[in-house]
Amino acid sequence: MPPLAIRAYTATTALGRGLDAQASALRERRSGLRRNDLTPLAAGEAPLDCWIGRVDGLEGAALPAELSQWESRNNRLAWLSLQHDGVREALAAVVARHGAERVAVIVGTSTSSIGATEEAYSRLRNDGREFPEDLARPTLHTPHSLGAFVADATGLRGPCVTVATACSSSAKVFAQAARLIAAGLADAALVGGVDTLCGSVLFGFNSLQLVSNAPCRPFDAERIGLSLGEAGGYAVLERLDDGERAALELRGYGESSDAHHMSSPHPEGLGARLAMGDAMTRAGIDAAEVGYLNLHGTATPANDKIEALAIAALFPDTLHASSTKGWTGHTLGAAGIVESAFALLALEREHLPGTLNSVVPDPANGPQIRFDSADTRIRYAMNNSFGFGGNNCSLVFARP
Amino acid sequence: MLSAVIESVGYWSRGLPSWEAACAFAVHDDLVADAPARPSPQLLAPNERRRAPETVAVALEVALAACQAAGRDPASLPSVFVSCHGDMAITDYMCATLASEPRTISPTRFHNSVHNAAAGYWTIGAGAMQPATALSALDASFAQGLIEALAQIAAGDEAVLLVGYDGAATGPLQTMWDSRGLLGTALVLARAPADGRARGPVLRAWLGDDPPSPLDGKLSRRETGNASAAMLPLFDALASGHDRLALPAGGGRTLRVELAHD
Numbered sequence: 001m002p003p004l005a006i007r008a009y010t011a012t013t014a015l016g017r018g019l020d021a022q023a024s025a026l027r028e029r030r031s032g033l034r035r036n037d038l039t040p041l042a043a044g045e046a047p048l049d050c051w052i053g054r055v056d057g058l059e060g061a062a063l064p065a066e067l068s069q070w071e072s073r074n075n076r077l078a079w080l081s082l083q084h085d086g087v088r089e090a091l092a093a094v095v096a097r098h099g100a101e102r103v104a105v106i107v108g109t110s111t112s113s114i115g116a117t118e119e120a121y122s123r124l125r126n127d128g129r130e131f132p133e134d135l136a137r138p139t140l141h142t143p144h145s146l147g148a149f150v151a152d153a154t155g156l157r158g159p160c161v162t163v164a165t166a167c168s169s170s171a172k173v174f175a176q177a178a179r180l181i182a183a184g185l186a187d188a189a190l191v192g193g194v195d196t197l198c199g200s201v202l203f204g205f206n207s208l209q210l211v212s213n214a215p216c217r218p219f220d221a222e223r224i225g226l227s228l229g230e231a232g233g234y235a236v237l238e239r240l241d242d243g244e245r246a247a248l249e250l251r252g253y254g255e256s257s258d259a260h261h262m263s264s265p266h267p268e269g270l271g272a273r274l275a276m277g278d279a280m281t282r283a284g285i286d287a288a289e290v291g292y293l294n295l296h297g298t299a300t301p302a303n304d305k306i307e308a309l310a311i312a313a314l315f316p317d318t319l320h321a322s323s324t325k326g327w328t329g330h331t332l333g334a335a336g337i338v339e340s341a342f343a344l345l346a347l348e349r350e351h352l353p354g355t356l357n358s359v360v361p362d363p364a365n366g367p368q369i370r371f372d373s374a375d376t377r378i379r380y381a382m383n384n385s386f387g388f389g390g391n392n393c394s395l396v397f398a399r400p
Numbered sequence: 401m402l403s404a405v406i407e408s409v410g411y412w413s414r415g416l417p418s419w420e421a422a423c424a425f426a427v428h429d430d431l432v433a434d435a436p437a438r439p440s441p442q443l444l445a446p447n448e449r450r451r452a453p454e455t456v457a458v459a460l461e462v463a464l465a466a467c468q469a470a471g472r473d474p475a476s477l478p479s480v481f482v483s484c485h486g487d488m489a490i491t492d493y494m495c496a497t498l499a500s501e502p503r504t505i506s507p508t509r510f511h512n513s514v515h516n517a518a519a520g521y522w523t524i525g526a527g528a529m530q531p532a533t534a535l536s537a538l539d540a541s542f543a544q545g546l547i548e549a550l551a552q553i554a555a556g557d558e559a560v561l562l563v564g565y566d567g568a569a570t571g572p573l574q575t576m577w578d579s580r581g582l583l584g585t586a587l588v589l590a591r592a593p594a595d596g597r598a599r600g601p602v603l604r605a606w607l608g609d610d611p612p613s614p615l616d617g618k619l620s621r622r623e624t625g626n627a628s629a630a631m632l633p634l635f636d637a638l639a640s641g642h643d644r645l646a647l648p649a650g651g652g653r654t655l656r657v658e659l660a661h662d
Binding site: 040124128158183199257258 | 498499503505506510514515516517519520527533537550551554575649652
């Protein structure tokens with residue numbers, strides 16, 4: 001594929017707002033997880049006994065008055081995440097070069113603003129038939145709430161779509177943007193993803209018995225499940241001029257399906273291998289050239305084992321691969337953009353994170369899966385994001 | 401400009417359970433006498449077929465019909481699934497349960513609540529390891545899905561399956577979005593053959609600023625209450641042999657579509 005320039009990127013997670021907060025927490029091995037303090041909407045229910053990666057201060061971060069009709073926890077995080085690391089300046093620059101109609105908005109999420117729908121249901125009026133007045137805003141209660149909000153908040157007028165393939169959502173946005181730009185429908189794109197903690201994800205994952213009651217321990221022999229988190233992030237992608245090199249580039253994407261089960265991965269990790277292989281083929285590199293791989297690594301017993309098998313089959317022992325879920329929790333539809341940002345940070349700042357909270361490697365782990373960090377200059381970094389429905393996406397980034 | 405051959409069409413709504421039935425209605429006002437009340441996708445095992453949410457059932461039904469009509473192996477096609485609201489009955493269930501007894505959420509209903517449930521069941525049922533995506537863009541959903549499918553072909557895929565569907569709103573949620581009925585459509589889109597002998601109408605599409613086509617075709621008027629109705633001018637044109645239309649594409653823009661019928 002033709003490489004794309006990454007003009008700016010950012011992430012906001014339980015570690016803080018913007019890239020410096022992410023980078024310092026990764027370097028200092030400081031987790032953003034805390035004991036779950038989200039009170040359920042149902043009266044008399046105690047919070048689930050688990051740990052979460054909650055973004056501080058969202059409750060007080062109201063949207064600007066002109067965007068107030070979009071108020072929801074998810075849209076607040078979408079707005080907050082947009083204010084860092086030169087993303088708005090990079091957008092202004094691509095709009096100046098190409099026009100707002102030539103800049104696409106492609107964002108991923110799993111739950112969008114459904115937290116607002118949940119809240120409306122907990123405060124129904126008129127014998128349970130009507131939404132409360134303050135939440136009777138239809139554009140909150142639909143999956144495209146996120147994309148429509150981001151387009152409105154940025155004024156971008158190119159193709160605008162919300163990708164919702166569960167936990168692969170905001171990795172696939174890079175692939176979709178690359179195709180759209182290659183096909184000539186846009187010259188640049190704002191890609192990203194936002195997901196916020198809400199009852200659907202906490203009690204939903206709990207119903208699948210996938211939530212740990214302690215901070216998650218990816219790839220540890222004793223891991224028992226995941227920690228859920230919330231996050232937002234973006235990247236500004238732009239077509240490269242002939243012969244131009246950017247400081248950071250998207251070089252490849254690979255997508256696949258497991259064709260196996262809605263909520264458990266293919267037992268041999270075939271889908272994961274296909275996605276990683278295709279991403280490297282598109283980037284024109286072989287496995288030995290990848291310097292860092294941010295794993296999906298949710299810390300559930302089955303997922304990590306299968307990802308470990310796939311990594312051992314594809315990569316030489318020299319690869320540094322890690323899961324950063326111990327820092328942020330599993331941020332679901334935002335995992336793709338957050339961990340792409342971590343991969344880009346590894347390229348730029350030459351620090352490869354390890355795996356937080358994990359002590360005893362699972363016997364299935366190959367030598368590629370590292371618990372300790374390393375300081376190394378690398379040229380290529382990769383990110384894996386796998387989701388429900390067996391939906392996989394891998395991305396390759398480069399620092400030319 | 402993007403282009404592709406439409407190799408086949410899948411269609412299901414209550415009373416019009418196939419593309420043939422939809423064409424007969426669009427041209428002669430014929431209705432199917434004993435149409436099934438619910439789609440019954442053969443791709444799913446019998447117990448899953450009964451339990452599948454209606455949105456999943458209709459999406460799989462039209463997807464399989466389109467693959468069979470095109471003579472394409474379902475496992476061989478990358479797919480794009482578009483739905484404005486996903487499954488509103490499940491959203492209603494999740495929100496109502498969370499408001500009363502959150503610890504009783506059904507694990508099956510939870511994993512069916514993801515927007516890519518239909519895409520997931522499709523890839524599992526078809527044995528398709530090809531990429532699948534699931535998109536939403538309100539009334540621009542189908543146009544954005546069509547753009548993505550055409551972009552995949554432009555990026556090198558030989559053929560792509562595009563599926564659009566929406567079901568009915570239930571519970572308090574219907575005071576926000578009152579979608580009615582059950583509607584699914586599918587297209588197998590393929591790269592135009594080098595020898596020019598296309599196996600179906602050739603579609604060309606580009607973004608413009610003209611207003612979207614009115615929903616005045618027979619299929620459009622019949623399903624006007626469904627959240628996916630904005631896609632129907634394309635299917636009315638395919639059924640009636642018309643050659644120009646515009647679908648809402650978001651941000652006040654439209655996707656202009658030109659059809660060269662074979």
